[in-house]
Amino acid sequence: MLNGFHHVAIICNDYPASKAFYTDILGFSVIDENYREARDSWKCDLALPDGSQIELFSFPGAPARPSRPEAQGLRHLAFKVSDIDKAVAQLTAHDVSCEDIRTDPYTQKRFTFFQDPDGLPLELYEIN
The missing domain is CATH 3.10.180.10 (2,3-Dihydroxybiphenyl 1,2-Dioxygenase, domain 1)
Structure with missing residues (x-):
């Protein structure tokens, strides 16, 4: 029934810093990036060569989570x-x-x- 993971979604605090971390340091490539004005939120789809993906979101005022x-x-x-x-x-x-x-x-x-x-x-x- 399940064939594997498509993506992992991450809500970040500092969108430019997180985007740079996942692209410049970890080597993900940007598939698509959109600013969603109604939510004051960025959504960036990132991929590794094997098809693994991360959806990187920014939401103003998102609470911190124990990690x-x-x-x-x-x-x-x-x-x-x-x-x-x-x-x-x-x-x-x-x-x-x-x-x-x-x-x-x-x-x-x-x-x-x-x-x-x-x-x-x-x-x-x-x-x-």
Whole structure:
């Protein structure tokens, strides 16, 4: 019945900063971008080469949400990478700090966490 994820929707606090983070640092490309005057809101559809998408929204006065990995709700968003050391180096070159790289004791895959401009927990998960 389900074929996979189409997109993840994120409401950000600082639209220009978040758009720059997801495009310039993480490498998403802009599919479409619209300002919705009636809502005083931006909506930007972003994509990775494999078709994964993020809908990036801005809403004035949106309340902050607890975002630590142990808060209820969405725990984190994980991105597949083929070389986690290279990905971490690229992030740190843009002043994005990453936790120490760990190894999952069950899968033996390496992973680390970092945050977007609003503190949303993001993960790099090495697939090779």
